[in-house]
Amino acid sequence: DQQVKQNSPSLSVQEGRISILNCDYTNSMFDYFLWYKKYPAEGPTFLISISSIKDKNEDGRFTVFLNKSAKHLSLHIVPSQPGDSAVYFCAASLPNTGNQFYFGTGTSLTVIP
């Protein structure tokens, strides 16, 4: 049972424009959400996170938005750069536990120069 879903397997965006990657979850108890970026033949690397007490977190070109009522989060990349081309995973975890992170299936972003 996939508790974290990324329904778009791929996305193409022109360089300089905004990339919006979406993620939906089913478990309302999740309290911490993360985005990871993965290049081919490498492990995922942490990008940005957000706690459920917030609805927005910004770090440079990257902003994560959380809509708890809709159980939806999104990652915005502005402006998109060719080096952003990668697979992006969203992940979620439950409170008071360090063990399980639930990952989505990933969205492959291609930024076209």
Place this chain on the structure above:
Amino acid sequence: GAGVSQSPSNKVTEKGKDVELRCDPISGHTALYWYRQSLGQGLEFLIYFQGNSAPDKSGLPSDRFSAERTGGSVSTLTIQRTQQEDSAVYLCASRHGTDGEQYFGPGTRLTVT
């Protein structure tokens, strides 16, 4: 500084053989995770070690899978009597304590023929 390393990077094995995958976490990280990513799937949690506590094995798909972590550092994931459906990329991650992001290794690509 050294990140998480995994070996081998690629492993091809015949169905029915046993395999061992190794993970060297970041020094000082008390938490260690194993995940696998099958083709077209998200990261699937397998097992979690935290310090000297009993590991959380709830994600192991069958009793053919086992893992150990010696001396709170290096971990080995063992798959006995491999099956073709075990073919996947096996990722290891470590984390400092119970907060913050995980740092992933590059993964081991396992192919069972």
